Amino acid sequence: MTECYADPGEPEAAPAPPLTQDGPRAACVLCGKPTEYPASLPGLTMCPVCEWQEAQRTACSG
Numbered sequence: 001m002t003e004c005y006a007d008p009g010e011p012e013a014a015p016a017p018p019l020t021q022d023g024p025r026a027a028c029v030l031c032g033k034p035t036e037y038p039a040s041l042p043g044l045t046m047c048p049v050c051e052w053q054e055a056q057r058t059a060c061s062g
Ligand SMILES: [Zn+2]
Pocket: 028, 029, 030, 031, 032, 033, 046, 047, 048, 049, 050, 051
């Protein structure tokens, strides 16, 4: 007897960077809105909306 634990649930979300309680927030590199990420976070920061759109574009590229 075998049991399958394949879960047709939502795709696993990427681990989120630590969120700031206060302090300056990094601006979204695409739309300029403040993100949930601290301004000290290295690299490009995007708001949830732009992150999602970028993910869609990347997934559909080609
Ligand atoms: Zn944005």
